[in-house]
Amino acid sequence: MGEVIVIASGKDGVGKTVLAANLGAVLAQNNHSVVLMDLNFGSRNLDIYLGLENRIIYDLVDVVTGVCRIKQALVRDRRFANLFLISAPQSRQKASISAEQLKALCHELKKVFDFIIIDAPAGNDGGLSLAISAADRAVVVTVPEYAAIRDTEIISDLLESKGILNRSVVINKIIPELHQSGLVPEPEEIAEILRLPIAGLIAYDQNIHISTNMGVPIAAVQGSYIARNLNEIGIRILSKSL
Numbered sequence: 001m002g003e004v005i006v007i008a009s010g011k012d013g014v015g016k017t018v019l020a021a022n023l024g025a026v027l028a029q030n031n032h033s034v035v036l037m038d039l040n041f042g043s044r045n046l047d048i049y050l051g052l053e054n055r056i057i058y059d060l061v062d063v064v065t066g067v068c069r070i071k072q073a074l075v076r077d078r079r080f081a082n083l084f085l086i087s088a089p090q091s092r093q094k095a096s097i098s099a100e101q102l103k104a105l106c107h108e109l110k111k112v113f114d115f116i117i118i119d120a121p122a123g124n125d126g127g128l129s130l131a132i133s134a135a136d137r138a139v140v141v142t143v144p145e146y147a148a149i150r151d152t153e154i155i156s157d158l159l160e161s162k163g164i165l166n167r168s169v170v171i172n173k174i175i176p177e178l179h180q181s182g183l184v185p186e187p188e189e190i191a192e193i194l195r196l197p198i199a200g201l202i203a204y205d206q207n208i209h210i211s212t213n214m215g216v217p218i219a220a221v222q223g224s225y226i227a228r229n230l231n232e233i234g235i236r237i238l239s240k241s242l
């Protein structure tokens, strides 16, 4: 049986979708079969970050309402044969789905795939609760700013209250010079505030902007320090002993 990993955050713009796309690429590169599931109804981005935006015909709502079969809504990645995307609807008008429907869908996917990675909406509104309902474990993403850390703490507590005990944090958009000057909280302090193990640290890097525009997860660009880092993060997230 596969596992559902939800990528969550308190704030938007911290890098959830970048992490989801790259985690998918890393796991696929390591011979796991993966479905990336976008739960951002009306504001999906994963399709663009993967360069698959022109290939989407059906979405999650089409699957759960029986308009199409699961297989028809799974879009295969261009680079990795074992990486698939299932999108949220582009339009906000389209009805959402229930926790029961999502759980049933994930149950079917888990029979076939090793990992289902959910790119969740930010905040603790209905969308995130929906994502959590199907999750086996969670990775929360934050940036080294106290405001974001406080919002992350709220999300981590919400996850815990829903029974998601396997949680870790990725600290993104790190600017080393600011750390050297002591102007931003250190990763150890962030981990202590959140009471979470650190799955990884990702530097602020302009190449990430370029990669999202090109529709290429940067983890797929072999040889770069950032690809190596993301690979290590993927392996750490997989290890149960974080």
Ligand SMILES: Nc1ncnc2c1ncn2[C@@H]1O[C@H](COP(=O)(O)OP(=O)(O)O)[C@@H](O)[C@H]1O
Residues within 6 Å of the ligand: 009, 011, 012, 013, 014, 015, 016, 017, 018, 019, 045, 172, 173, 174, 202, 203, 204, 205, 206, 208, 209, 212
């Ligand atoms: N480590 C990073 N360095 C530079 N830019 C980043 C980094 N991580 C994410 N970004 C950029 O930040 C923005 C938000 O990232 P995204 O993954 O869409 O966030 P979220 O899904 O949490 O809203 C995007 O423009 C993305 O290219």
Ligand SMILES: [Mg+2]
Residues within 6 Å of the ligand: 016, 017, 018, 040, 045, 119
């Ligand atoms: Mg996003």
